[in-house]
Amino acid sequence: MIKVSVGDIKLGEDERKLINEIVDSNRLSEGPLTREFERLWAEFIGTKFCVAVNSGTSALIAGLYALLYDDRFPKVKKGSKVITSPVTYIATSSAIALAGMEPVFVDIDPMTFTLKVDQVEALLESGNPDEYSMILPVHLMGYVNDMDEINRISKKYDLVVFEDSAQAHGSLYKGKKAGTMSLLSDYSFYIAHNIQVGEMGAVVTSDKKIRDNIKKIKANGRYCACPVCTRSKGICPYQNDDFDPRFTHEFLGFNFKINEFQAAIGIPQVKRIKDIIASRQQNVEYLNQQLDGLKHVLQLPLFSKDVSYLAYPLVIKDKLLERQPIMRELESKGLETRPLFGCIPAHQPAFKYLKQQYEGKLPNADYVGSSGFYIGCHQYLKKEDLDYIVVLLKTVFK
Numbered sequence: 562m563i564k565v566s567v568g569d570i571k572l573g574e575d576e577r578k579l580i581n582e583i584v585d586s587n588r589l590s591e592g593p594l595t596r597e598f599e600r601l602w603a604e605f606i607g608t609k610f611c612v613a614v615n616s617g618t619s620a621l622i623a624g625l626y627a628l629l630y631d632d633r634f635p636k637v638k639k640g641s642k643v644i645t646s647p648v649t650y651i652a653t654s655s656a657i658a659l660a661g662m663e664p665v666f667v668d669i670d671p672m673t674f675t676l677k678v679d680q681v682e683a684l685l686e687s688g689n690p691d692e693y694s695m696i697l698p699v700h701l702m703g704y705v706n707d708m709d710e711i712n713r714i715s716k717k718y719d720l721v722v723f724e725d726s727a728q729a730h731g732s733l734y735k736g737k738k739a740g741t742m743s744l745l746s747d748y749s750f751y752i753a754h755n756i757q758v759g760e761m762g763a764v765v766t767s768d769k770k771i772r773d774n775i776k777k778i779k780a781n782g783r784y785c786a787c788p789v790c791t792r793s794k795g796i797c798p799y800q801n802d803d804f805d806p807r808f809t810h811e812f813l814g815f816n817f818k819i820n821e822f823q824a825a826i827g828i829p830q831v832k833r834i835k836d837i838i839a840s841r842q843q844n845v846e847y848l849n850q851q852l853d854g855l856k857h858v859l860q861l862p863l864f865s866k867d868v869s870y871l872a873y874p875l876v877i878k879d880k881l882l883e884r885q886p887i888m889r890e891l892e893s894k895g896l897e898t899r900p901l902f903g904c905i906p907a908h909q910p911a912f913k914y915l916k917q918q919y920e921g922k923l924p925n926a927d928y929v930g931s932s933g934f935y936i937g938c939h940q941y942l943k944k945e946d947l948d949y950i951v952v953l954l955k956t957v958f959k
């Protein structure tokens with residue numbers, strides 16, 4: 562039986578060479594390869610800075626704390642409200658809540674899973690905008706939100722914008738990369754993402770203070786934020802002070818540091834990212850052509866050369882069929898599937914305290930979250946894998 566995974570990774574010669582260099586150097590903690598990964602990712606995305614952290618979740622938390630610790634953003638404070646998407650991997654909402662803020666959900670467009678910007682504006686108009694500090698749009702499955710509108714609304718109400726680009730490695734909006742249209746943005750390099758290294762994340766920004774704060778927060782709030790520590794060379798800016806900045810802590814922070822192996826696995830992939838994105842796009846285009854006849858029962862993904870696809874999302878139309886038995890059947894025939902996350906207040910036990918408040922208010926999120934699932938479209942799939950997907954879906958949905 563053919564097995565089609567949601568994501569796959571193959572470590573080639575380049576990755577192995579870098580891994581061996583680490584083994585020979587005896588340095589496992591963050592070092593030159595981590596700095597090189599950060600340089601390459603910032604260059605690819607088009608921001609001044611990138612800070613690597615140990616997961617996309619950590620990237621969100623570190624980013625939110627960097628804003629909390631920055632007095633340029635007085636509205637960003639514990640208890641403030643953050644407008645975000647109800648259909649996303651739970652980390653987006655958890656990070657907001659764990660940083661002491663309140664996630665506030667508006668409905669999504671069912672085709673692109675992006676925030677309905679008219680609802681964002683209506684929410685701010687109808688409530689007290691001073692209670693809100695931020696809009697945190699999620700570019701789910703690679704589809705970028707309407708960032709012009711989000712930025713217009715955020716300007717009108719003096720809100721910070723923080724893009725969650727965990728699933729949009731290199732997606733474009735009007736020629737601009739996801740992650741460059743706001744103050745800061747997070748990425749995840751978990752399994753199935755265009756760049757995947759097992760576990761890792763990053764924050765990008767062009768704001769030096771945010772970059773410095775994230776460097777500090779990821780290292781238990783330590784005082785220093787130099788790109789490379791110069792203390793052993795005797796040229797640390799604090800060398801002659803009577804404290805050691807590495808062990809003096811300006812903020813409460815976390816340990817979100819990575820190790821060199823993660824960077825080593827990521828670097829060669831970033832160098833190949835254009836090919837990775839292109840081959841995923843070709844796979845999506847091919848599957849869409851072949852599955853056109855299923856459109857009466859399945860919502861196929863919108864195809865665009867601007868989208869860097871995380872996966873191939875499908876939504877069962879009009880609740881014609883139950884999602885779970887279908888996913889079970891596909892899995893039993895070798896096609897790996899994942900649910901399209903669910904609508905957070907309606908379906909996630911961790912946020913059940915919000916269920917009643919949102920009852921009936923997020924119809925699209927409820928529909929996509931309960932009837933959507935995704936399968937792989939990654940660069941390692943061969944034509945025979947794609948054809949197997951087509952035959953299987955046609956059989957199951959006949």
Ligand SMILES: Cc1ncc(COP(=O)(O)O)c(C=O)c1O
Nearest residue numbers: 616617618650652727749750751
């Ligand atoms: C939209 C979104 N945000 C945040 C995360 C969290 O990333 P991680 O799993 O690396 O912690 C993910 C993970 O896939 C995600 O999809």
